[in-house]
Amino acid sequence: MLELIMNDILGTPAILIGLFALVGLLLQRKSSAEVVSGTMKTVMGFLIIGAGATVLIGSLDVFGKMFDHAFNVQGVIPNNEAIVAAAQSEFGTSTALIMVFGMITNIILARITPFKYIFLTGHHTLFMACLLAVTLSVGGLEGPMLILVGSFLLGSFMVLFPALLQPYVREITGSDDFAIGHFGSIGYFVSAKVGKWFGNKEHTTEQIKVPKSLGFLRDTSVAVSLTMTLFFLVVALFAGQGFIEENLSGGSNFLVFSFIQAITFAAGVYIILAGVRMLIAEIVPAFQGVADKLVPNTKPALDCPTIFPFAPNAVIIGFLFSFLAGLLSMFFLPVLGLSVIVPGLVPHFFTGAAAGVFGNITGGRRGAMFGAFANGLIISFIPAILLVLLGDIGFQGTTFGDSDFGIVGTLILSIMKLLGYS
Numbered sequence: 001m002l003e004l005i006m007n008d009i010l011g012t013p014a015i016l017i018g019l020f021a022l023v024g025l026l027l028q029r030k031s032s033a034e035v036v037s038g039t040m041k042t043v044m045g046f047l048i049i050g051a052g053a054t055v056l057i058g059s060l061d062v063f064g065k066m067f068d069h070a071f072n073v074q075g076v077i078p079n080n081e082a083i084v085a086a087a088q089s090e091f092g093t094s095t096a097l098i099m100v101f102g103m104i105t106n107i108i109l110a111r112i113t114p115f116k117y118i119f120l121t122g123h124h125t126l127f128m129a130c131l132l133a134v135t136l137s138v139g140g141l142e143g144p145m146l147i148l149v150g151s152f153l154l155g156s157f158m159v160l161f162p163a164l165l166q167p168y169v170r171e172i173t174g175s176d177d178f179a180i181g182h183f184g185s186i187g188y189f190v191s192a193k194v195g196k197w198f199g200n201k202e203h204t205t206e207q208i209k210v211p212k213s214l215g216f217l218r219d220t221s222v223a224v225s226l227t228m229t230l231f232f233l234v235v236a237l238f239a240g241q242g243f244i245e246e247n248l249s250g251g252s253n254f255l256v257f258s259f260i261q262a263i264t265f266a267a268g269v270y271i272i273l274a275g276v277r278m279l280i281a282e283i284v285p286a287f288q289g290v291a292d293k294l295v296p297n298t299k300p301a302l303d304c305p306t307i308f309p310f311a312p313n314a315v316i317i318g319f320l321f322s323f324l325a326g327l328l329s330m331f332f333l334p335v336l337g338l339s340v341i342v343p344g345l346v347p348h349f350f351t352g353a354a355a356g357v358f359g360n361i362t363g364g365r366r367g368a369m370f371g372a373f374a375n376g377l378i379i380s381f382i383p384a385i386l387l388v389l390l391g392d393i394g395f396q397g398t399t400f401g402d403s404d405f406g407i408v409g410t411l412i413l414s415i416m417k418l419l420g421y422s
Contacts, residue, residue: 014046016096017283024286042282048275053085056268059261060398062248063232066258067342070238077342078383078401081123081272084130091133098150099129105155107295116298119158119181122280124303128154128183128408131400135409138390139416153408161185161404162301168192171361172310181301184351187378187403188304191318191355191371192362198370199363205313205356208365224346225266231342232262269346304354311357317365318356318372323348325376338384347379347401375403382406389413 021042025035060077067075087095103125110116119125132150141149162179165188170176180188195201236244236258249257308315326343333340352372359371383399386409400406 014043016093016100017046017279018043020100021283021286024283028286038282038286041278045275045277045279045282048278049081049085049272050088050275052268052271052273052275053082053088054268055271056082056085056265057398059265059268062261063235063265065248066232066235066239066244067340069243070235070240071340075235075340075342076383076387077398078344078347078379079269079398080127080347080401080405081269081276082398083400084127085272087130087134091130091137094133094137094146094150095126095130097147098133098154099126101147101151102129102132102154102158105151106158109155109159110298111295113159115159115163116295117159117162117179117181117301118295118298119162119301120284121181121301121303122284123276124181124183124402125154125158126276126279127400127402127405128157131405131409132412134390135412136416139413141416153412157183157404157408158301162299164189165358166299168358168361169307172307172357177299178306179299179301180304180307180354182304182350182354182402183404184304184347184354184375184379184402185404186407187351187355187375188358190378190403191359191367191375193371194374195359195361195363195367195371197363199359199365199367201360201362201364201367203364203366204311205317205360205365205368206311208313208317221266221270223349224269225263228262228265229259232258232265304350307357308353311360311368314356314360314368315353316356317368318354318359318375319349319352321369321372322352322355322376322379325373326380329377329380333381333384338381339387341380341384341399343376343380344401348376351375351379351402378403379406382410386410386413389417 018039022035022039025038030038056079060082063077064075084095103119106117106119110118129150132153133146136146136150158181161183162181162185165180165185166176168188169178169180182188233255236254239254241254244254244257245251323343326341326348330340330342352375355372355375356368359367359369361367363371379401382403383401383406386406387399389410390413400409
């Protein structure tokens with residue numbers, strides 16, 4: 001019985017997360033129908049993430065082979081959902097435990113410290129839990145100590161990063177009603193600082209009229225499809241028809257094959273996001289209901305798109321300049337002996353857009369441009385450095401995308417190496 005509980009129940013991340021949702025719903029005295037529905041959808045969402053990863057990783061593997069043959073370098077696409085899904089088999093249990101106890105730590109710290117924030121961006125909680133599980137494991141921790149340290153760090157980040165950004169959020173929104181809970185915070189903070197140094201807040205981005213033709217960038221699914229199609233077709237042309245049709249496509253036309261692989265990548269992202277949305281839609285209310293009862297007078301820390309309506313033009317400018325920095329970084333990373341980080345649209349859109357809003361509030365147009373560009377450099381170079389420190393742990397050509405993941409992971413591994421753990 002003990003082996004059943006430890007290995008098959010607590011050792012299965014999807015069931016573990018489902019049990020947490022079950023407890024949260026029961027504590028809120030939800031109806032039996034809501035309890036059953038919420039628990040089952042939580043488990044299903046976690047499993048959908050893994051299913052989407054299988055689709056996405058297959059496409060990433062093809063892209064990596066094409067990229068390596070075309071340029072004789074290893075191309076890596078940052079994608080938080082993909083790496084979390086890929087890490088489930090080895091780090092799934094520790095990720096789930098760190099996530100659950102990290103959320104509890106968040107509640108405790110919000111109650112006993114001046115940092116009154118409840119981090120409600122559940123998918124980023126999951127991503128950071130995975131990052132901590134991976135880096136602490138690679139660094140040399142295991143067992144209960146891994147879970148204890150990881151949970152404390154996660155809970156601390158869930159209150160400290162929103163606090164770091166709150167002065168700027170108050171300026172952006174004109175109120176103190178909510179905070180930003182998104183692990184691109186260091187990039188946003190740097191963007192605000194760079195904007196202040198190089199910009200002029202009197203000349204804001206909102207004085208510019210952006211063409212409606214760029215509106216498609218707001219639809220992530222379409223934007224990912226178009227961007228990855230462009231990447232795949234360009235790389236296919238460099239890799240050559242012969243190589244692709246002989247080694248990858250089974251004789252199918254190399255351009256048609258590349259197009260299908262690009263859309264397959266986008267489909268994988270869509271499936272994973274659907275799983276994440278289903279998972280978070282159930283587990284966050286269960287968590288929030290408990291937190292409201294235990295920690296009054298707190299601010300909800302919400303996902304970064306909550307600030308997009310306050311500066312829509314800065315959103316587009318931020319994305320474009322962050323993406324530009326990612327493209328330019330591709331040429332400099334190999335010179336430093338680092339893996340090429342292919343600029344993924346998802347991290348550059350969401351973090352670049354948010355960085356543009358933060359840069360705009362301190363430095364106007366130039367602030368949005370330079371600040372977002374700085375963010376793009378961070379999420380290009382830091383993941384490459386993190387890959388070196390992680391070593392070969394088989395993540396199939398992908399890595400974490402947003403600034404906090406790379407910086408936190410790099411610091412943890414560097415500190416543990418200095419302390420002699422790894």
